[in-house]
Amino acid sequence: MPKIMQETSKRHIHKGRSIGFVPTMGALHKGHLSLFKRARDENDIVVASIFVNPTQFAPNEDLNKYPRDIEGDMEKLKSHAVDILFFPEAKSIYPATFLTFVSVEKLSDKLCGAFRHGHFKGVATIVNKLLNIVKPHRVYFGQKDYQQCLIVQRMIEDLNIDTDMIVCPTIREGDGLAMSSRNAYLTTNERQASALIYKTLMAASDWVKTGNETTRTIKHKMIEMLKQEPFFSEIQYAGAYDTENLEELAELKKKILLAIAVKIGGARLIDNVIIDTG
Amino acid sequence: MPKIMQETSKRHIHKGRSIGFVPTMGALHKGHLSLFKRARDENDIVVASIFVNPTQFAPNEDLNKYPRDIEGDMEKLKSHAVDILFFPEAKSIYPATFLTFVSVEKLSDKLCGAFRHGHFKGVATIVNKLLNIVKPHRVYFGQKDYQQCLIVQRMIEDLNIDTDMIVCPTIREGDGLAMSSRNAYLTTNERQASALIYKTLMAASDWVKTGNETTRTIKHKMIEMLKQEPFFSEIQYAGAYDTENLEELAELKKKILLAIAVKIGGARLIDNVIIDTG
Numbered sequence: 182m183p184k185i186m187q188e189t190s191k192r193h194i195h196k197g198r199s200i201g202f203v204p205t206m207g208a209l210h211k212g213h214l215s216l217f218k219r220a221r222d223e224n225d226i227v228v229a230s231i232f233v234n235p236t237q238f239a240p241n242e243d244l245n246k247y248p249r250d251i252e253g254d255m256e257k258l259k260s261h262a263v264d265i266l267f268f269p270e271a272k273s274i275y276p277a278t279f280l281t282f283v284s285v286e287k288l289s290d291k292l293c294g295a296f297r298h299g300h301f302k303g304v305a306t307i308v309n310k311l312l313n314i315v316k317p318h319r320v321y322f323g324q325k326d327y328q329q330c331l332i333v334q335r336m337i338e339d340l341n342i343d344t345d346m347i348v349c350p351t352i353r354e355g356d357g358l359a360m361s362s363r364n365a366y367l368t369t370n371e372r373q374a375s376a377l378i379y380k381t382l383m384a385a386s387d388w389v390k391t392g393n394e395t396t397r398t399i400k401h402k403m404i405e406m407l408k409q410e411p412f413f414s415e416i417q418y419a420g421a422y423d424t425e426n427l428e429e430l431a432e433l434k435k436k437i438l439l440a441i442a443v444k445i446g447g448a449r450l451i452d453n454v455i456i457d458t459g
Numbered sequence: 460m461p462k463i464m465q466e467t468s469k470r471h472i473h474k475g476r477s478i479g480f481v482p483t484m485g486a487l488h489k490g491h492l493s494l495f496k497r498a499r500d501e502n503d504i505v506v507a508s509i510f511v512n513p514t515q516f517a518p519n520e521d522l523n524k525y526p527r528d529i530e531g532d533m534e535k536l537k538s539h540a541v542d543i544l545f546f547p548e549a550k551s552i553y554p555a556t557f558l559t560f561v562s563v564e565k566l567s568d569k570l571c572g573a574f575r576h577g578h579f580k581g582v583a584t585i586v587n588k589l590l591n592i593v594k595p596h597r598v599y600f601g602q603k604d605y606q607q608c609l610i611v612q613r614m615i616e617d618l619n620i621d622t623d624m625i626v627c628p629t630i631r632e633g634d635g636l637a638m639s640s641r642n643a644y645l646t647t648n649e650r651q652a653s654a655l656i657y658k659t660l661m662a663a664s665d666w667v668k669t670g671n672e673t674t675r676t677i678k679h680k681m682i683e684m685l686k687q688e689p690f691f692s693e694i695q696y697a698g699a700y701d702t703e704n705l706e707e708l709a710e711l712k713k714k715i716l717l718a719i720a721v722k723i724g725g726a727r728l729i730d731n732v733i734i735d736t737g
């Protein structure tokens with residue numbers, strides 16, 4: 182199946198057509214749809230993949246309960262004029278003989294990587310494979326997964342992969358919650374409580390912009406704010422980070438990443454905003 | 460520089476030309492030349508690279524003294540009708556921001572990998588980069604580096620790289636010594652002594668074919684034979700191995716790898732033969 186997709190892409194490339202690619206794990210939401218729209222605008226052929234990649238889930242994580250809705254997804258792909266769906270079986274992606282992994286060092290251990298061991302190795306490996314299979318001119322990711330974007334961008338540059346990476350804005354619910362397939366795990370009460378993540382990012386943005394706070398006090402105030410919500414069972418990280426190396430910032434600078442990860446009910450939610458006052 | 464090479468390859472591919480690629484570390488010998496010939500026979504365009512890859516040398520190894528002869532190499536490339544030489548600077552291959560590595564697990568820890576920590580991670584990473592830069596239809600390696608061939612082949616398959624791997628026979632001196640750039644490290648006496656490596660492989664081949672020996676006695680007799688040569692300061696491994704997973708064989712089978720690594724003077728020499736009685 183990967184070989185057929187690869188040959189299809191090669192035929193299009195040979196005819197001089199540009200390929201835009203949106204890799205997904207399915208359970209498509211408006212965030213994905215915004216990527217399809219952008220890819221549709223910028224390319225002759227739009228390819229989407231749906232693959233719940235086992236190597237990016239740790240044994241204790243939600244691989245088996247990750248939401249799947251292939252019929253609903255197919256409708257959305259159709260209505261967004263996606264030309265090709267690549268929907269491989271796990272055994273065609275990871276045959277029994279599989280031994281090769283791609284790692285982006287340092288960046289993969291920060292933020293989410295500190296809580297999800299091996300996660301970004303799985304991400305880098307599957308994205309590398311998908312880029313080799315689909316051979317896109319452009320690949321589209323959502324900024325909600327900022328660390329993933331940074332790692333994929335680093336891999337593309339480091340390994341001389343001939344694909345342009347396009348990072349698209351996070352799409353949000355009316356109350357600010359970032360769209361995510363994992364929002365489906367939330368009960369009504371948890372869903373309501375989750376809006377506090379983005380509210381905290383907005384408050385932190387103001388604290389940055391007023392210039393009266395340090396990175397230390399901003400981090401402290403973000404955590405205090407998140408702690409007000411009893412539904413959050415764990416605040417994994419919250420604070421101001423370097424947009425390039427993901428280190429916690431000792432001092433504010435012109436461009437900073439504000440990022441949060443919390444656990445709530447059966448879900449782990451992440452969100453971020455970039456403040457650029459440069 | 461990698462970008463210019465990549466664009467050059469894309470122009471040839473767009474015109475429907477096939478590309479054959481021979482990655483080397485320079486100091487070209489008849490082994491390399493046989494790869495150029497094969498690539499010339501099978502492709503429209505032949506690309507060779509010369510790059511002494513720092514990531515495949517451990518800190519205690521011979522990166523700095525590795526033989527370099529770019530002028531002699533250029534002559535050989537010309538006389539073998541190589542169309543394009545890719546000869547990048549280290550900083551264009553590994554800029555200061557570089558963080559991404561490719562690893563082929565298990566296979567990389569066996570045989571030479573047990574003595575050269577990180578070596579095959581460096582090999583897999585540079586070959587991955589070079590294949591992305593040169594985009595060849597076919598890539599050519601010599602069987603002398605059997606483990607390297609197996610690892611690169613595994614990487615190509617695992618990461619869906621769209622290149623066919625061609626493994627070419629080991630080219631030998633008159634007395635059987637496998638051609639290697641590192642043979643230049645040998646004194647006259649060491650050079651003479653080194654012929655025993657191939658003699659031992661030939662003797663072991665006979666022991667396998669007569670069928671009176673076990674893998675254990677063959678290993679024992681190989682080591683005894685190599686020990687006769689006082690110039691060999693260390694016998695790193697010698698024996699009969701599985702051609703697929705490189706494990707030491709407990710029992711003889713139809714297809715086996717006989718392989719040797721020894722240290723002699725300032726050099727570390729390896730060689731192998733494959734016996735296929737199937």
